[in-house]
Amino acid sequence: MTFTVRSNSFGDGDYLAKTHVLSADFGFGCDGGNQSPHLAWSGAPAGTKSFAVTCYDPDAPTGSGFWHWVVINIPSDVTELALDAGNPKAPKLPARALQTRTDFGVPGYGGPCPPAGDHPHRYLFTVLAVGLDSLQATADTSAAVIGFQLHFNTLAKAALMGLYKR
Numbered sequence: 001m002t003f004t005v006r007s008n009s010f011g012d013g014d015y016l017a018k019t020h021v022l023s024a025d026f027g028f029g030c031d032g033g034n035q036s037p038h039l040a041w042s043g044a045p046a047g048t049k050s051f052a053v054t055c056y057d058p059d060a061p062t063g064s065g066f067w068h069w070v071v072i073n074i075p076s077d078v079t080e081l082a083l084d085a086g087n088p089k090a091p092k093l094p095a096r097a098l099q100t101r102t103d104f105g106v107p108g109y110g111g112p113c114p115p116a117g118d119h120p121h122r123y124l125f126t127v128l129a130v131g132l133d134s135l136q137a138t139a140d141t142s143a144a145v146i147g148f149q150l151h152f153n154t155l156a157k158a159a160l161m162g163l164y165k166r
Helices: 143-153
Strands: 004-006 039-042 050-057 066-075 121-130 154-164
Touching (some): 066 121, 066 143
């Protein structure tokens, strides 16, 4: 069985709705709903002990991309995150799951908000099947440190790409 991810919120390669765009609260000039999209996955390989979910923009003009969402330690019996699960004020994540620091400087989902007039940016929503029950991290652990741990402990990954331009 192949490890796959899908979403009720968008299709692979589709433009993301304003619902998922960064809200005005962040001060970057966007005024979306800042809701993380629904994600569901299936076909995890044998030995999967937890999952991680990330959202990354490789097109951000930073020299290193931009991490919009990092969730780790999702129990292996969970196969779906609800719409707005990345909202730290609305506890929709499963028990044990941990959101860690994004490039916004805080844990939780931060939606797309590329520079006005820039080309469409790609937002890669990736689900990773992890061979550990939990990664060693706190809510303040950076995406780079999480990425380092995932590099050595990922059994499989599946991704959907959303686009956004303003």
